[in-house]
Amino acid sequence: MPTQSGFDAATLERFADLMVGFGANVQPGQIVSIGGEIGKEEIVRAIAASAYRHGAKFVDASYFDLHVKRARLVHAAEETLSFVPSWYGARILALGEQRCARIGLSGPVEPHLLEDIDPARAGKDQLPFLRESGKVVNERTTNWTIGPAPGRDWARLVHPELEPDEALATLVRELVHILRLDEDDPVAAWRARADVLVAAAERVTERRFDALHFEGPGTDLTVGLLPSSRFLAARFETVDGITHMPNIPSEEIFSTPDPLRTEGVVRATKPLSVGGSIIRGLEVEFRAGRAVRIDADEKAEVLRGYAERDPGAARLGEVALVDGEGRIGRTGTVFFDTLLDENAASHVALGSAYAMCLEDDADHARMNESEIHVDFMIGSEDVTVTGLTASGERVPVLAAGTWQV
Amino acid sequence: MPTQSGFDAATLERFADLMVGFGANVQPGQIVSIGGEIGKEEIVRAIAASAYRHGAKFVDASYFDLHVKRARLVHAAEETLSFVPSWYGARILALGEQRCARIGLSGPVEPHLLEDIDPARAGKDQLPFLRESGKVVNERTTNWTIGPAPGRDWARLVHPELEPDEALATLVRELVHILRLDEDDPVAAWRARADVLVAAAERVTERRFDALHFEGPGTDLTVGLLPSSRFLAARFETVDGITHMPNIPSEEIFSTPDPLRTEGVVRATKPLSVGGSIIRGLEVEFRAGRAVRIDADEKAEVLRGYAERDPGAARLGEVALVDGEGRIGRTGTVFFDTLLDENAASHVALGSAYAMCLEDDADHARMNESEIHVDFMIGSEDVTVTGLTASGERVPVLAAGTWQV
Numbered sequence: 001m002p003t004q005s006g007f008d009a010a011t012l013e014r015f016a017d018l019m020v021g022f023g024a025n026v027q028p029g030q031i032v033s034i035g036g037e038i039g040k041e042e043i044v045r046a047i048a049a050s051a052y053r054h055g056a057k058f059v060d061a062s063y064f065d066l067h068v069k070r071a072r073l074v075h076a077a078e079e080t081l082s083f084v085p086s087w088y089g090a091r092i093l094a095l096g097e098q099r100c101a102r103i104g105l106s107g108p109v110e111p112h113l114l115e116d117i118d119p120a121r122a123g124k125d126q127l128p129f130l131r132e133s134g135k136v137v138n139e140r141t142t143n144w145t146i147g148p149a150p151g152r153d154w155a156r157l158v159h160p161e162l163e164p165d166e167a168l169a170t171l172v173r174e175l176v177h178i179l180r181l182d183e184d185d186p187v188a189a190w191r192a193r194a195d196v197l198v199a200a201a202e203r204v205t206e207r208r209f210d211a212l213h214f215e216g217p218g219t220d221l222t223v224g225l226l227p228s229s230r231f232l233a234a235r236f237e238t239v240d241g242i243t244h245m246p247n248i249p250s251e252e253i254f255s256t257p258d259p260l261r262t263e264g265v266v267r268a269t270k271p272l273s274v275g276g277s278i279i280r281g282l283e284v285e286f287r288a289g290r291a292v293r294i295d296a297d298e299k300a301e302v303l304r305g306y307a308e309r310d311p312g313a314a315r316l317g318e319v320a321l322v323d324g325e326g327r328i329g330r331t332g333t334v335f336f337d338t339l340l341d342e343n344a345a346s347h348v349a350l351g352s353a354y355a356m357c358l359e360d361d362a363d364h365a366r367m368n369e370s371e372i373h374v375d376f377m378i379g380s381e382d383v384t385v386t387g388l389t390a391s392g393e394r395v396p397v398l399a400a401g402t403w404q405v
Numbered sequence: 406m407p408t409q410s411g412f413d414a415a416t417l418e419r420f421a422d423l424m425v426g427f428g429a430n431v432q433p434g435q436i437v438s439i440g441g442e443i444g445k446e447e448i449v450r451a452i453a454a455s456a457y458r459h460g461a462k463f464v465d466a467s468y469f470d471l472h473v474k475r476a477r478l479v480h481a482a483e484e485t486l487s488f489v490p491s492w493y494g495a496r497i498l499a500l501g502e503q504r505c506a507r508i509g510l511s512g513p514v515e516p517h518l519l520e521d522i523d524p525a526r527a528g529k530d531q532l533p534f535l536r537e538s539g540k541v542v543n544e545r546t547t548n549w550t551i552g553p554a555p556g557r558d559w560a561r562l563v564h565p566e567l568e569p570d571e572a573l574a575t576l577v578r579e580l581v582h583i584l585r586l587d588e589d590d591p592v593a594a595w596r597a598r599a600d601v602l603v604a605a606a607e608r609v610t611e612r613r614f615d616a617l618h619f620e621g622p623g624t625d626l627t628v629g630l631l632p633s634s635r636f637l638a639a640r641f642e643t644v645d646g647i648t649h650m651p652n653i654p655s656e657e658i659f660s661t662p663d664p665l666r667t668e669g670v671v672r673a674t675k676p677l678s679v680g681g682s683i684i685r686g687l688e689v690e691f692r693a694g695r696a697v698r699i700d701a702d703e704k705a706e707v708l709r710g711y712a713e714r715d716p717g718a719a720r721l722g723e724v725a726l727v728d729g730e731g732r733i734g735r736t737g738t739v740f741f742d743t744l745l746d747e748n749a750a751s752h753v754a755l756g757s758a759y760a761m762c763l764e765d766d767a768d769h770a771r772m773n774e775s776e777i778h779v780d781f782m783i784g785s786e787d788v789t790v791t792g793l794t795a796s797g798e799r800v801p802v803l804a805a806g807t808w809q810v
Contacts, residue, residue, distance in 0.1 A: 075457035
């Protein structure tokens with residue numbers, strides 16, 4: 001009997017099949033990489049079985065152990081903390097070269113495990129994140145997806161007011177709804193939602209805005225776009241023509257901003273979970289594209305550590321818009337998980353950018369580059385998004401969660 | 406509180422420190438690979454923490470999930486079952502090139518998980534064993550060790566007559582004794598035992614036997630040696646001069662036989678556990694070095710599958726002698742774990758050979774090569790070992806567990 005995830009056996013298999021058959025769209029004969037922390041074995045195994053049922057040639061399940069990370073942060077010399085063995089990146093690049101499928105699992109495991117670690121030290125070790133994954137995404141050589149893996153620790157974090165069993169049942173109920181596993185045909189539901197997002201992305205792209213202006217409580221931020229920036233929904237196609245949905249759920253349209261032209265102040269609208277720490281009350285000020293001030297009620301040092309990683313780490317690599325139609329924002333729940341929370345609200349990300357969001361190759365040299373990519377949520381029903389054209393026109397894009405274009 | 410392994414917290418740390426500080430002899434600044442199945446997290450984490458305390462630059466904990474292997478064996482196409490992704494071997498080779506330390510954990514986890522799998526299919530998938538590990542061992546580029554990781558499943562297999570808690574406590578008590586963790590100074594005890602084995606290896610080597618003759622109940626086997634075959638104890642030195650003990654426990658001296666000159670019949674003196682299956686009542690007949698008949702009371706098909714893997718898989722790559730002084734044989738327990746059982750009794754192995762056991766480079770071309778290496782136990786108090794010289798002289802080597810040379 002499944003017990004680790006809180007999914008019943010039938011739902012576990014339904015979820016695994018959604019991830020494999022639709023999200024990553026695993027093809028017969030492919031190698032499938034599955035990544036998750038220790039604590040997600042039940043879901044990893046269900047996905048592995050589904051992948052093999054779908055004709056996978058091999059499933060490479062790769063587990064990350066947060067306790068080993070903790071031992072490193074406690075004991076290792078500070079100058080070694082950003083080191084990553086060569087074979088970690090080489091494996092990701094091989095997954096691309098060999099046209100593999102990749103499935104990742106989000107959702108915090110033991111979220112308090114690193115709480116007593118000096119955040120400046122914690123920020124230097126960004127594993128399991130790997131810089132090479134950005135390259136493989138940009139080259140579109142893998143069909144991939146990331147989905148949420150519920151568990152008791154995560155449930156307690158999200159619903160601390162409930163008894164542990166009830167908390168897990170509640171989280172699972174929310175996720176089943178968000179994942180559209182409560183639909184007769186979850187795949188058909190996801191296809192319809194992706195159609196809406198793809199159309200919105202095309203409409204916003206067509207306006208060729210010079211910048212987007214976010215206004216709301218504590219937020220007055222202008223994010224410059226590059227000349228060929230286009231908005232995409234998370235329905236991708238590999239170079240070999242395999243359609244896949246890289247996030248399940250996905251409710252966003254996103255683009256690549258000009259890393260030199262972000263100005264103003266932004267207040268995060270949700271807490272964010274980074275490398276095992278939870279940052280609350282985040283406020284970031286940008287000048288000429290650079291984050292010159294990072295403050296927070298809690299754990300600002302963690303994000304500061306990330307932002308000092310390299311020259312691009314303090315500049316934006318993504319801007320994304322989320323409407324009010326998605327199922328995540330409507331739950332009203334903060335999930336402390338980027339996959340879910342970023343899809344609940346418009347957001348920006350410090351760090352690496354998506355080349356696929358730039359139609360003109362000449363713009364590729366201008367996009368931000370970094371070893372990090374950290375999303376934080378800046379949208380809500382109270383935040384309006386206005387497009388600024390090169391001629392100075394102001395065009396409403398998103399207001400009260402509804403598309404204006 | 407540690408509970409998974411059955412070690413109490415102090416013993417767990419003592420064991421981890423023995424593996425790291427003495428077995429692998431981890432040096433400051435090294436990368437340390439730790440490999441073990443899911444189910445051994447507690448010990449992996451203790452070893453990781455010890456490695457970082459010993460100054461490791463990075464600990465790469467790599468978990469193998471037997472349930473994912475099971476899904477493969479159940480669902481995947483037969484012709485894919487021997488496939489191994491390129492990055493598995495590349496990682497091992499990189500560990501060598503980068504002069505890393507390697508720590509492995511033996512001991513069965515969920516030993517009945519693959520019982521219902523067709524043994525011929527099971528034999529095609531030898532993971533987590535990797536052929537490249539033999540190359541790295543032969544090149545002596547890594548300081549490494551393997552030690553036993555106790556747990557409830559293993560304890561139930563070894564002591565089925567006991568209640569689960571008592572079975573685990575008994576297995577742990579046996580292991581603590583075998584690992585010499587019950588000594589005031591386990592490292593000093595291991596140094597003394599290694600001295601005895603190194604001296605025995607030198608004495609047997611000096612005789613320059615042409616072959617070894619094993620005689621006992623059901624066994625009449627002659628194993629030919631190569632001209633420069635030498636016996637070694639498991640106290641190794643890397644090319645960089647790092648002394649390490651590749652097995653803890655180790656009670657054997659071993660050499661590389663002539664793959665063309667094994668003749669006769671041998672009956673295994675203990676069950677062996679291969680790829681999740683337990684083979685009992687094994688009997689193997691050799692002609693001109695080749696295993697021409699493999700029979701067993703149970704699961705002979707698994708070993709037959711291994712032996713068909715490649716041309717060298719049915720020939721010997723190792724012959725090893727174990728005296729009666731070791732602590733394993735004296736327990737009288739069958740551990741269903743090669744690390745322990747092979748060190749309880751003299752043994753041979755089908756498959757890949759150790760180049761380091763050949764003093765003359767010219768003999769390297771003659772040693773056996775294979776993608777497999779499967780040990781099985783052929784020694785006991787009732788089995789005598791006689792050395793045969795090139796001139797036909799018979800010299801007693803081991804009788805009733807006592808060295809005769």
